[in-house]
Amino acid sequence: MNPSRGLFIKICGLRSASDVHAAINAGADAIGFVFAPSVRQVTALQAASLTVGLRDRIKVIAVTRSPNQDQIDEIAEVLQPDYLQSDWQDFTHLRLPKEIPALPVFRDGDEQPPYLPSPYLYEGVHSGTGLVANWAVAASWARTSDLILAGGLHPENVAQAILAVSPMGVDVSSGVESSPGVKDSRLIEAFIFRAREAARTLSGELT
Numbered sequence: 001m002n003p004s005r006g007l008f009i010k011i012c013g014l015r016s017a018s019d020v021h022a023a024i025n026a027g028a029d030a031i032g033f034v035f036a037p038s039v040r041q042v043t044a045l046q047a048a049s050l051t052v053g054l055r056d057r058i059k060v061i062a063v064t065r066s067p068n069q070d071q072i073d074e075i076a077e078v079l080q081p082d083y084l085q086s087d088w089q090d091f092t093h094l095r096l097p098k099e100i101p102a103l104p105v106f107r108d109g110d111e112q113p114p115y116l117p118s119p120y121l122y123e124g125v126h127s128g129t130g131l132v133a134n135w136a137v138a139a140s141w142a143r144t145s146d147l148i149l150a151g152g153l154h155p156e157n158v159a160q161a162i163l164a165v166s167p168m169g170v171d172v173s174s175g176v177e178s179s180p181g182v183k184d185s186r187l188i189e190a191f192i193f194r195a196r197e198a199a200r201t202l203s204g205e206l207t
Helices: 018-024 042-050 069-078 090-091 135-142 158-166 185-206
Strands: 008-012 031-033 058-061 081-085 104-106 120-123 147-149 168-173 178-180
Touching: 008 058, 008 185, 018 031, 018 185, 031 042, 042 069, 042 178, 058 069, 069 081, 069 158, 069 185, 081 090, 090 104, 135 147, 135 158, 147 158, 158 185
Parallel strands: 008 031, 008 168, 031 058, 058 081, 081 104, 104 120, 120 147, 147 168
Antiparallel strands: none
């Protein structure tokens, strides 16, 4: 997971070809397809059809929560994602193909483990609800490993979040929607523009 522009940006919960192209054209590093129950839920076949011919331009992340092994096997076979995202506890019993790395999710209230994976995603208690994660806790975790910040991000607060947390990346879903499950290309563009501006500012402060 090596973003070419310094900050890893994932646009999650995509459901249409226009969503996918909006994310790619705006400069996202990755797109996420949701397989957990949600207004953004898609099937493995739908996600695979939306990424035909695009895999050299964008990373594809399968997003699950409490899946069973059959679901994981289907996603792996049909979509062949670059990463599989799920709560960290799920990976204690799931088997992933060796070519598909895990992207574990830690949430507000989780105890920080002695050794954090790299990368991992830090999220609020509930995904896709627009609730902001605890940035102070995220900032302390980000000092020890590559953290991707999620939870309640949108174009108006993403710069503040990046400056507060210094994450390796950011992840947005509901914050770039005009209504639940409906992505807005203008909000995607604004989110990515402001995120990259903030990352450049932070990089300048650190040099």
